[in-house]
Amino acid sequence: MAERISGIRFDRVSVAYGGGSGATVALESLDLTVEPGEVMALLGPSGSGKTTALRAVAGFVRPTSGRVFIGERDVTDLPPHRRGLGMVVQQYALFPHMRVADNVAFGMKAQKVPKSEIPGRVAEALELTGMAAYARRHPRELSGGQQQRVAIARALAIRPGVLLLDEPLSALDAQLRSGMLAELARLHRELPDVSILYVTHDQVEALTLADRIAVMDRARLQDVGTPQNLYRRPRTEFTASFVGNANLLPVTVGAGHVTFGKAELKVDTPHEAAAGATATLCVRPHLVGLGDGPNSLTGEVAEVQWRGSTHRLHVDVDGHQVKADLRELRDPPAPGERVTLHFAPQDAVLLAAGVSEDG
Known part of the structure; x- marks a missing residue:
């Protein structure tokens, strides 16, 4: 469906509001490339710079410094309507007085697509998003999920090389969000040439949809990699805590082991981790088991949470809380009970001393 195959490149892009010492930095020296056909998720808390980065691509924000490229074109100074982008925002921004087909056609009319082409492209976009049967309806007659599909159809109808998605699922309830994640994954498979910044x-x-994730915090890029690498081998404490749940345990590095409280734990220590240095050990809660085993930790149960298919145990070990996600237990331990937890050496990641969330 896409007529253009484009990627995105941020070349040291910064955005600041205000001047002098009172300036607010919303994005700082972002160097990042979204490859043609790739889904790149910008993941981070509020104020991390992720939406500013997307708006810089869209043309709604002018970089204070640096350049933005779409494909080989420097678009930094181009107005939004000349960038050839499709965009879907949180609230969909459908025109309430227009029927679905007219909403989808709107962008093509603005781009002066020949009138003879528009009906076919509207039908194609609605078919692709599963909304072909709703072409004559008004937005008020649709559910939230259906309105979102129409917004995506409108963005795709212009046949963009790049699709920008700004928290498109945030207004949906949990069940609709899950269904739309599956739909977006299907769309990506059917439109392999469209680059998506999400x-x-x-x-x-992010873990479900993205080919790669760029982790943002405090206006800066903190980490970038595949979902699997960021989850299994995070580089920083921030990445470990923001991409999935994590136990982050303060340890002292030894030769082939680390010390946590009174326990000596066998883990893979990187070559640059000097003996005696302080570091952080990352262990995912679902990789922590109950009972004796390698790398045993003994402590007192502080809290037990039932989560349907699992119980989450919060265990106080030497003044630090360790989380364990266990398949539903018939007889879970009670708060105040002493238990032993364990994890395999290969399931722990040592975040070397000196590698903080500031990179």
Whole structure:
């Protein structure tokens, strides 16, 4: 469906509001490339710079310094309507007085697409998003999920090389969000040449959809990689805590082991981790088991949470809380009970001393 195959490149892009010492930096020296056909998620908390980065691509924000490229074109100084982008925002921004087909056609009319082409492209976009049967309806006659599909159809109808999605699922309830994640994944498979920049603060969305994730915090890029690498081998404490749940345990590095409280734990220590240095050990809660085993930790149960298919145990070990996600237990331990937890050496990641969330 896409007529253009384009990627996105941020070349040291900064955005600041105000001047002098009172300036607010919303994005600082972002160097990042979204490859043609790639889904890149910008993941981070509010104020991290992710939406500013997307708006810089869209043309709604002018970089204070640096350049933005779409494909080989420097678009930094181009107005939004000349960038050839499709965009879907949180509230969909459908025109309430227009029927679905007219909403989808709007962008093509603005781009002066020949009138003879518009009906076919509207039908194609609605078919692609599963909304062909709703072409004559008004937005008020649609559910939230259906309105979102129409917004996506409108963005795709202009046949963009780049699609920008700004927290498109945030207004949906949990069940609709899950269904739309599956739909967006299907769309990506059917439109392999469209590059997608997807802004979200939801780690599940990023892990589900993205080919790569760029982790943002405090206006800066903190980490970038595949979902699997960021989850299994995070580089910083911030990445470990924001991409999935994590136990982050303060340790002292030894030769082939680390010390946590009174426990000596066997883990893979990187070559640059000097003996005696302080570091942080990252262990995912679902990789922590109950009972004796390698790398045992003994402590007192502080809290037990039932989560349907799992119980989450919060265990106080030497003044630090360790989380364990266990398949639903018939007889879970009670708060105040002493238990032993364990994890395999290969399931722990040592975040070397000196590598903080500031990179």
